[in-house]
Amino acid sequence: MGGADVVPGVSGGTIALITGIYEELIQTINQVNFSTIRLLFKGEFNSFWKALNGNFLLVLIAGIVISFVSLAKVMTFLLENHPLLLWSFFFGLILASAWLIGKELKPFKLNYALAIIAGAFVSYWITTISPSSSSDNLIYLFFSGMLAFCAMILPGISGSFILLLLGAYSTVIGAVGNLTSNFKESVIIVGSAVLGGITGLLIFSRLLKWLFEKYRRMTIALMTGFLLGSLNKIWPWQKITNHMVKHEGTPDEELVIINFKNVLPSSYEKFELIDGKLVYLSADPQLGLAIALCLAGFLTIFLLERLGRKFS
Secondary structure: OHHHHHOOOOOHHHHHHHOOOHHHHHHHHHOOOHHHHHHHHOOOHHHHHHHOOHHHHHHHHHHHHHHHHHHHHHHHHHHHHOHHHHHHHHHHHHHHHHHHHHOOOOOOOHHHHHHHHHHHHHHHHHHOOOOOOOOOOHHHHHHHHHHHHHHHOOOOOOHHHHHHHOOOHHHHHHHHHOOOOOHHHHHHHHHHHHHHHHHHHHHHHHHHHHHHHHOHHHHHHHHHHHHHHHOOOOOOOEEEEEEEEEOOOOOOOEEEEEEEEEOOHHHOEEEEEEOOEEEEEEOOOOHHHHHHHHHHHHHHHHHHHHHHHHHO
């Protein structure tokens, strides 16, 4: 989940759903309430840990944090240097997730199809929104974290992509990468986003729990749609249609993609920022390697699903 959440366009909630821990995760988050916290202040540590589902939560959070921190720089490098291959892998991963999750909808009904279409439309629409400019205001980061963490537990809607849309992604991911060199400032930035995220998570998880209890299959159909709609964001071959250059002419010069369109592999061109201008160059679409990585992502999901069933 941590590795997926680093990448804008991929959801950690997808991984939780296909490994069979999603509903336990929602249930566990819902158990964080005043009654549970009261047990801690009363010194009833064993009861508190049991009510919190502590073992599950501790292992999960540790895994997410370790993965997020260790992969932040790796994912940034891959996004900057090998985006086509990275997106190919995740395209296969998301496609397989949608198929695997959708298998639960038996017997298939018209209302499930409508829910899938609605979910796909919402998710697709989110991927077409233009990102905002970056902000490091702590209050803004708090509310950005709230929205991102809510998205993070929804399959198909990426928490990192929500941060990107809100202009907070580069600030947060940069702070994570600079924890060792600028610890105090980085902790304040990351802490603001995480605190907001936890707040949003505690509120939103209650809605998700109610939906699973009352309308389980319709909720799964909606989430399947979310996954299918998100494929627009991670299509490997893309062309930028609108962009801006931050800090032009300085060593910190940075390309910010505002809009893009998906193209066929035969029309693919790579882009470079040269003297503040976006220049397209002829490039190998790496079709064979892209298909191989797409299949690898596809097979990874079935491996994760099998492991999830084995250990559940």
